[in-house]
Structures are given as structure tokens and as C-alpha cells.
Amino acid sequence: MVDPTTGKYDSLIHIGPGNIRSNSRELVDLKTVKDENLISGKFHFDKGDIIYGKINPQLAKYTIAPAEGLSSADTYVLKPKSGIERLFLYYTLGTNRFFKYTVSVSQRTGMPKINRDELNAYSLIIAPSLFEQKRIGLFLRKTDDLIAATQHRIDTLEHVKKALLQHVLDQSWRFKGFTDHWKRHKISDIFRVTRGKVLPTSSVANQKSLATPFPVYSSQTKHDGLLGYYHDYLYADAITWTTDGANAGMVKYRPQKFYSTNVNRVLISSQGYANTAVASILNTIAWKYVSHVGNPKLMGKVMADISLELPSIPEQKALSSLLENLNNTIRTTNVKLSKIQLLKSSLLQQLFI
Structure with a gap:
């Protein structure tokens, strides 16, 4: 004014x-x-x-x-x-x-x-009439509002997950019935450190099928690192981390059978330490060990020397279950968001031909 x-x-x-x-x-x-x-x-x-x-x-x-x-x-x-x-x-x-x-x-x-x-x-x-233009505009605005509300839900869930993990790490919140002190472990003492193998992208299918049932994980950030699907697998129920590049140090738990490319290294445990909880805890500190001399790197020897405090295996399972429920909710909400965005894009093109 x-x-x-x-x-x-x-x-x-x-x-x-x-x-x-x-x-x-x-x-x-x-x-x-x-x-x-x-x-x-x-x-x-x-x-x-x-x-x-x-x-x-x-x-x-x-x-x-x-x-x-x-x-x-x-x-x-x-x-x-x-x-x-x-x-x-x-x-x-x-x-x-x-x-x-x-x-x-x-x-x-x-x-x-x-x-x-x-x-x-x-x-x-x-559109020939102002009434029709107004109806089209209002409908698309409601679609935008739905997109914004869905994105807000995703952001809130991510915030809840981050806050929960922080409370778990500083042990200000525990599951009922768990009072044992967390124990410090060296990665090389509880995991076998190995790595993925080179796989040409031309060999990777875009869709899961009977012929290509196993997910292939790489260093990309989209779709939690899912590159596609392959007819063979290398590991099952293990933890991967990205060794170099912009995403060096990113840690993920990979359930069931999967193939990992050579830009990932892999942590395998016969004692049950390969789970969502341990991967999430390790992911909060692994970035600190990334070398930024030239291309960012977090190599196997460095990872093997990292130590971290962990709860007992039963408490890890309880925490993993809670985090997986949150991850599944975030994942399904992201799918919903993508569908609404696709609907809006389709409407725009059909209404404004």
C-alpha cells in the first residue's frame, strides 16, 4: 500500500x-x-x-x-x-x-x-467461457493443494524418522523392556567386508520379472539406489555403502537376495547385525570418514576400522521393525505423490491442447 x-x-x-x-x-x-x-x-x-x-x-x-x-x-x-x-x-x-x-x-x-x-x-x-476457465483453474489448484499436502506429509514423516533415530542414538528413548547398555563394536569384528561387481547397464532390466527377479543396487540416489533387475544375485540380507563420488558414505540395508554393482561395498554378518537399525545408525556417522581429497571416497579399510555403539540384537530387531514401518509409509506416500503429479501433468496437456 x-x-x-x-x-x-x-x-x-x-x-x-x-x-x-x-x-x-x-x-x-x-x-x-x-x-x-x-x-x-x-x-x-x-x-x-x-x-x-x-x-x-x-x-x-x-x-x-x-x-x-x-x-x-x-x-x-x-x-x-x-x-x-x-x-x-x-x-x-x-x-x-x-x-x-x-x-x-x-x-x-x-x-x-x-x-x-x-x-x-x-x-x-x-477456453471459450470464463466459467469454464474458472472451473479448470480451481480444479487444478485443488490438485496442487493435494500435491502440497502429500509432500508435507512426506516431509513430516522424514522429520519424525530423523528425530526418532536421534533419540535412539542418545538413548533418551528406549523400547520397553530393554535396559542393557549399548556395546561398542568395530565393523571388522561383526561384518565381513566385501564389494559388488561390475555390471553393464545394458544387462539390467527396467522391470522385475520371472527372468530378472533380483534387484540391482548402485550408487544413484533415486529409488534408494535401485538401478534395475538382473537374473542373478550376489548377496542376501546385507548392508551396502557407496564407495566414491557425491554419495560416498551412503549406507543402506538390502533385504533378501540382490546384486550390487562395483561402486558399492557390502557388509555381511552371520550374527544378525545386517539389519535396518544398524544400517541407519551407521549411516549417521559414515559420512565423517569420507575422504574429500580429490574424488570423495570411503574405502573398505576405512569402513572396517569404524566403531559404533549398538543395542542388543533383540533391540535392533525392534528398532528395525519401527524404522521399516516408517520407511514403508514414506515409500507408499511417495508413490501416491508421483501418481498425483502424473495426473496433473496429464490434465495440463489434455486441457490445454
């Missing part, structure tokens, strides 16, 4: 591309400005206007202004004219058609950027 005594804007939010998450209405690190002169190349916007980042359009940074404010020179303010609903226009920006257009026209020497004339030249496909 404008202060009637000074004629200047007072306490307005400021939005720049850095405040907008890609492909999301979500805003982060918003700041308030009390004087419009503090913003170089400022553009005033009203609540409900669309703020669109002009730099690197492939990042898809656009949002709906939650309140009146000022934007930076790296954005455009889109104010829909009569005949088009704001939400309908907003979701038009999320279509593949618009995305491909902005990427194609923004390719130039230096930083990719879409200019005002190029943005104005884009031809919209508009």
Missing part, C-alpha cells in the same frame, strides 16, 4: 526469481521492503498477479502473488485482461507447449532469457 503521508510504498513483499521454487507456486525466503527506492528495476504487482521469471525460462519460475508487492527486474508481472481467468492463465504457463516455446525463443548468446516481445507473441489456447 501507499503511505498517504509519504506517497511511498510501505511494508510490501518483494519477489524475485530466487524466491520462487521451480514448477511450483511455493515461495521461499520472502522479505519485506519499506521503500520502493530500495528495489532496482522494480515492478509493482497486486495480490493475484502472476510473477514470471524471465531468466532461464527452462527453470519454470512463476507464481501467484499472495499479496501486494514489488518484483525485481528479472521478472515480468502478468495482469490478465478481460476474457481470461488468472488461474487459467497461471496453469497455461505449466503446459509443455508454453515451456517448449519459452525455451526455444530464449536461446541466445550469454544467459538464456525471454524478452517482453517474445512473451507477448505467445498465442494462448483459451
Whole structure:
């Protein structure tokens, strides 16, 4: 708003591309400005206007202004004219058609950027009536709200899991009936340290089948390191860790029979120490032993010398069961999120052909 005594804007939010998450209405690190002169190349916007980042359009940074404010020179303010609903226009920006257009026209020497004339030249496909546009926009917004709520549930579950593990590690929380002191063990005393083998990606199937029933784990972070499926296996009920690269030191428990590639090393126990609880505890400290001289590495000899405090095997089983239940809930919620996102993507393309 404008202060009637000074004629200047007072306490307005400021939005720049850095405040907008890609492909999301979500805003982060918003700041308030009390004087419009503090913003170089400022553009005033009203609540409900669309703020669109002009730099690197492939990042898809656009949002709906939650309140009146000022934007930076790296954005455009889109104010829909009569005949088009704001939400309908907003979701038009999320279509593949618009995305491909902005990427194609923004390719130039230096930083990719879409200019005002190029943005104005884009031809919209508009539903014939404002009523239909509004219904489409509201439906897609409800879909977005469902996506946000599902993501929030995942974040909450991850936080609960992290907090639970911390309480377990500092022993401020114990399962009922377990009072024994935790014992310190050296990895080489309770595990046999080995490693995976080279496996060409061309030999790995994308889907599990009767011919390829065994999961293949590698160093990737997607899908908990699942690379695909293979006709043979190397180990069963063991712990893997990534030996080098950006994910060096990442520890995972691998139940049942599996194949591990050579970028993983493997911990095998005949005493029952290979379980979710031990893998989770080890994962909280393994990163401390990663060498960052050149390519990050956590090799077998270093891992073998790590020592850690562990509860008894029965308590490990109880903790493993609790963590696995949490992991399963997180996993199924992630699947739900992916399905909703896929539904939204499909709707966008079908509604804005």
C-alpha cells in the first residue's frame, strides 16, 4: 500500500526469481521492503498477479502473488485482461507447449532469457467461457493443494524418522523392556567386508520379472539406489555403502537376495547385525570418514576400522521393525505423490491442447 503521508510504498513483499521454487507456486525466503527506492528495476504487482521469471525460462519460475508487492527486474508481472481467468492463465504457463516455446525463443548468446516481445507473441489456447476457465483453474489448484499436502506429509514423516533415530542414538528413548547398555563394536569384528561387481547397464532390466527377479543396487540416489533387475544375485540380507563420488558414505540395508554393482561395498554378518537399525545408525556417522581429497571416497579399510555403539540384537530387531514401518509409509506416500503429479501433468496437456 501507499503511505498517504509519504506517497511511498510501505511494508510490501518483494519477489524475485530466487524466491520462487521451480514448477511450483511455493515461495521461499520472502522479505519485506519499506521503500520502493530500495528495489532496482522494480515492478509493482497486486495480490493475484502472476510473477514470471524471465531468466532461464527452462527453470519454470512463476507464481501467484499472495499479496501486494514489488518484483525485481528479472521478472515480468502478468495482469490478465478481460476474457481470461488468472488461474487459467497461471496453469497455461505449466503446459509443455508454453515451456517448449519459452525455451526455444530464449536461446541466445550469454544467459538464456525471454524478452517482453517474445512473451507477448505467445498465442494462448483459451477456453471459450470464463466459467469454464474458472472451473479448470480451481480444479487444478485443488490438485496442487493435494500435491502440497502429500509432500508435507512426506516431509513430516522424514522429520519424525530423523528425530526418532536421534533419540535412539542418545538413548533418551528406549523400547520397553530393554535396559542393557549399548556395546561398542568395530565393523571388522561383526561384518565381513566385501564389494559388488561390475555390471553393464545394458544387462539390467527396467522391470522385475520371472527372468530378472533380483534387484540391482548402485550408487544413484533415486529409488534408494535401485538401478534395475538382473537374473542373478550376489548377496542376501546385507548392508551396502557407496564407495566414491557425491554419495560416498551412503549406507543402506538390502533385504533378501540382490546384486550390487562395483561402486558399492557390502557388509555381511552371520550374527544378525545386517539389519535396518544398524544400517541407519551407521549411516549417521559414515559420512565423517569420507575422504574429500580429490574424488570423495570411503574405502573398505576405512569402513572396517569404524566403531559404533549398538543395542542388543533383540533391540535392533525392534528398532528395525519401527524404522521399516516408517520407511514403508514414506515409500507408499511417495508413490501416491508421483501418481498425483502424473495426473496433473496429464490434465495440463489434455486441457490445454
